[in-house]
Amino acid sequence: MATSSNRTAGAVDPTRSPGRLSALSWKPIALAAFIAVILLLPLIMDGFTLFMLTKVMVFVVALMGLNILIGFNGQFSLGHGAFLALGGYVAAIMISRWGVPYYLTVPAAGFVCLIAGFLFGLPALRLEGLYLALATFALAFVTPQILKFHMLEEWTKGVQGISMEYEFDLGPPLFATPLDPAATLEDAEAWLFMGMEITKDQWLYYFTFFVTLIMLLIAWNLLRGRSGRAMVAIRDQRIAAKTMGINLTIYKSWTFGVSTFYVGVAGALLTTLVESVTPESFGFIVSIELLVAMVVGGVASISGAIFGGLFYQFAQDIASDISTNISPSLSWGFYGLFLLAFMYTMPYGIAGFIRIFRLEFRQLWNGTITLDRTYGFYGLVVTTMFSLPLIYAIAKADFADPSILSVFLITVMGAALAAYQVFLHVAIWRSAANYHGRAEWAWTARVAMVPIMIGAAAGIGYLVISVGGPAWEFYCSFIGCVVSEGALGSGS
Amino acid sequence: METFIAIFLSGISVGAIYASLALALVMIHRATELINFAQAEMATFATFIAYALITIHGFPYWLAFFVTIFGGFALGVACQRFIIRPVEKSPILTIVIVFIALLVILNALTGWRFTYTTRTFPSPFPQLSVIGVSYHEIGVVVVTMIVLTIVFLFFRFTPVGLAMRGAALNPDSSRLVGIRVGWMLALGWGLASAIGAVAGMMVAPLFTLDPNMMGGVLLYAFAAALVGGVNSPGGAVVGGFIVGITENLVGQYIGTDVRATVALVLIIGVLVIKPSGLFGKTVVQRV
Numbered sequence: 001m002a003t004s005s006n007r008t009a010g011a012v013d014p015t016r017s018p019g020r021l022s023a024l025s026w027k028p029i030a031l032a033a034f035i036a037v038i039l040l041l042p043l044i045m046d047g048f049t050l051f052m053l054t055k056v057m058v059f060v061v062a063l064m065g066l067n068i069l070i071g072f073n074g075q076f077s078l079g080h081g082a083f084l085a086l087g088g089y090v091a092a093i094m095i096s097r098w099g100v101p102y103y104l105t106v107p108a109a110g111f112v113c114l115i116a117g118f119l120f121g122l123p124a125l126r127l128e129g130l131y132l133a134l135a136t137f138a139l140a141f142v143t144p145q146i147l148k149f150h151m152l153e154e155w156t157k158g159v160q161g162i163s164m165e166y167e168f169d170l171g172p173p174l175f176a177t178p179l180d181p182a183a184t185l186e187d188a189e190a191w192l193f194m195g196m197e198i199t200k201d202q203w204l205y206y207f208t209f210f211v212t213l214i215m216l217l218i219a220w221n222l223l224r225g226r227s228g229r230a231m232v233a234i235r236d237q238r239i240a241a242k243t244m245g246i247n248l249t250i251y252k253s254w255t256f257g258v259s260t261f262y263v264g265v266a267g268a269l270l271t272t273l274v275e276s277v278t279p280e281s282f283g284f285i286v287s288i289e290l291l292v293a294m295v296v297g298g299v300a301s302i303s304g305a306i307f308g309g310l311f312y313q314f315a316q317d318i319a320s321d322i323s324t325n326i327s328p329s330l331s332w333g334f335y336g337l338f339l340l341a342f343m344y345t346m347p348y349g350i351a352g353f354i355r356i357f358r359l360e361f362r363q364l365w366n367g368t369i370t371l372d373r374t375y376g377f378y379g380l381v382v383t384t385m386f387s388l389p390l391i392y393a394i395a396k397a398d399f400a401d402p403s404i405l406s407v408f409l410i411t412v413m414g415a416a417l418a419a420y421q422v423f424l425h426v427a428i429w430r431s432a433a434n435y436h437g438r439a440e441w442a443w444t445a446r447v448a449m450v451p452i453m454i455g456a457a458a459g460i461g462y463l464v465i466s467v468g469g470p471a472w473e474f475y476c477s478f479i480g481c482v483v484s485e486g487a488l489g490s491g492s
Numbered sequence: 493m494e495t496f497i498a499i500f501l502s503g504i505s506v507g508a509i510y511a512s513l514a515l516a517l518v519m520i521h522r523a524t525e526l527i528n529f530a531q532a533e534m535a536t537f538a539t540f541i542a543y544a545l546i547t548i549h550g551f552p553y554w555l556a557f558f559v560t561i562f563g564g565f566a567l568g569v570a571c572q573r574f575i576i577r578p579v580e581k582s583p584i585l586t587i588v589i590v591f592i593a594l595l596v597i598l599n600a601l602t603g604w605r606f607t608y609t610t611r612t613f614p615s616p617f618p619q620l621s622v623i624g625v626s627y628h629e630i631g632v633v634v635v636t637m638i639v640l641t642i643v644f645l646f647f648r649f650t651p652v653g654l655a656m657r658g659a660a661l662n663p664d665s666s667r668l669v670g671i672r673v674g675w676m677l678a679l680g681w682g683l684a685s686a687i688g689a690v691a692g693m694m695v696a697p698l699f700t701l702d703p704n705m706m707g708g709v710l711l712y713a714f715a716a717a718l719v720g721g722v723n724s725p726g727g728a729v730v731g732g733f734i735v736g737i738t739e740n741l742v743g744q745y746i747g748t749d750v751r752a753t754v755a756l757v758l759i760i761g762v763l764v765i766k767p768s769g770l771f772g773k774t775v776v777q778r779v
């Protein structure tokens with residue numbers, strides 16, 4: 001009796017769980033592993049993939065800013081695309097007009113946006129909810145018009161925007177020398193950085209990662225402290241927060257400024273990456289997509305910004321990929337279907353889903369979740385959902401000439417699916433032992449695992465046979481690459 | 493002076509369209525506290541139904557008009573029952589994303605079926621004009637006024653209208669007296685969508701018909717609803733006319749390329765001074 005009540009208490013009280021998890025302190029280890037993987041990725045990725053991942057990180061910064069405002073402070077903004085444009089244009093003007101190094105434009109664009117956001121916030125924050133949404137939406141709607149406005153044309157270059165390719169290249173990375181001594185600083189394609197050969201794509205990836213990491217650390221620090229508590233208090237109980245002595249106007253404008261600071265930094269990073277800005281690339285659809293990615297990633301969470309960044313970058317690509325076989329104009333339709341699928345299955349975003357899932361996972365492993373749910377939902381539904389991206393990746397992969405990313409993704413997803421199957425079978429076995437209904441059903445569940453296991457083994461076997469060869473070759477060549485890098489570097 | 497009157501009158505005619513769409517937004521907002529971002533896309537979709545009926549199937553205009561209104565109604569009910577209902581209890585942002593999903597799906601479907609090329613939509617009114625105002629613009633105002641009157645009479649004098657108002661104001665008590673609140677909500681969606689369909693068919697001859705026709709119209713309707721006060725249907729109608737006239741006067745006297753910017757700045761300026769809109773009640777919050 002006592003044990004069962006203890007168990008229920010632990011299960012229904014989610015607030016206790018994080019404490020227990022952090023006591024295990026596996027989080028820093030996982031985080032370190034995650035960062036290590038990110039740092040090592042450039043060594044195996046081609047330039048285009050790196051470019052896309054760099055863009056993901058840029059949008060992680062932007063979404064973190066939006067999340068601070070909407071998720072933690074409860075202010076609804078539909079217009080952060082305007083501040084992305086402001087940050088981007090500030091950076092572009094600084095680089096192309098004054099020849100400022102790109103890395104200095106990042107903080108500069110951030111501070112310009114901080115001030116602009118604070119000033120926009122002061123009057124606009126008299127508005128609440130829908131009214132603020134209208135004001136910000138209007139801002140996003142008129143942004144291209146303002147950028148094209150003829151009196152600003154001297155600065156913004158009007159309709160065609162600012163392109164930096166011909167006027168001024170981005171310049172060399174910090175602390176690096178060109179690999180080819182004959183090349184000028186701007187023309188060189190590869191540099192020596194602390195004894196290692198590094199390409200421009202790789203350098204931008206590391207630079208963006210460094211900035212993203214700092215921004216996320218700042219956000220983490222800000223949100224767990226006094227300011228973060230004040231923001232959340234304003235969101236949840238405005239009047240109570242005011243009674244506690246929180247200055248609403250200042251705090252809300254300040255939060256708006258901080259969030260636009262993030263978006264401005266992201267805008268400058270985007271300019272550095274894409275090397276051009278145009279009015280049309282900052283239409284109101286950007287603001288909508290930012291909002292969508294934030295909610296899909298997970299509201300009021302830092303990891304939500306990371307998932308959101310991935311969604312922002314890849315959902316459109318996958319949607320247009322699927323639609324090319326039917327009709328290119330349906331691309332947005334598939335994007336919409338993705339949104340519906342995400343919102344129906346994960347109403348609290350990906351981060352929220354994982355949070356709920358982690359609590360359930362513990363119970364699943366212990367076999368305390370009912371057999372029908374374990375079998376039906378986690379067995380059939382989740383396995384199917386898990387398999388779909390894998391099947392998609394396999395269908396997309398060209399086995400004759402496998403791209404690095406597809407091999408990598410298929411390996412990771414295949415391994416994850418295999419691990420999940422093992423986990424699931426333990427869960428089903430334990431859950432069957434705890435089953436209180438007719439014994440036949442428990443045995444049926446145990447027996448029914450066998451065909452699934454055979455199916456999974458066959459699938460993984462097929463995978464090893466079809467992608468195994470190229471994958472093995474590819475990983476070997478990668479290891480070889482690292483070993484003989486010095487020799488290769490001096491040879492080329 | 494004559495230009496001023498002409499501009500003013502065509503402002504009224506555009507304002508009538510904003511007013512109808514704003515009314516549709518307010519109807520859904522009163523019942524669910526949400527703004528339906530897909531409202532304009534639903535209207536465009538309905539307008540394309542009318543277009544197909546008239547040009548492809550050879551329906552006479554007014555028959556197609558009423559068939560489309562019914563089609564718009566059915567579309568609204570279907571959207572509420574099948575797409576919005578499953579997430580009704582979710583956080584607000586989740587529902588907003590579902591609205592956006594609905595918006596892009598409807599837009600893509602229209603674009604897929606009818607392509608993104610612009611088309612001309614027929615007007616039922618003669619191609620004439622008095623003092624610089626076309627018959628179509630006058631017709632728009634007349635049709636809108638008829639629609640608004642019907643909606644008013646429906647809500648004021650019919651039992652269903654009363655039930656719908658009850659369900660919007662106090663769902664729990666309404667359920668206790670036997671009103672099927674879920675269906676009233678669906679009915680509200682249907683009505684809003686039907687009003688939007690009329691607005692779409694009226695606006696299409698003014699612009700050209702393409703899947704993105706109503707994007708800007710939605711923003712102005714949104715502004716109109718907020719200027720009038722988002723809880724007040726009458727306010728939404730007045731707001732629509734204010735926004736339409738402002739926009740047209742700005743376009744004439746300040747410059748066409750900044751017309752949206754200046755109009756929106758003015759509107760937001762009004763809102764900063766009077767945050768709950770001209771006719772809206774200030775919501776008192778309970779701690």
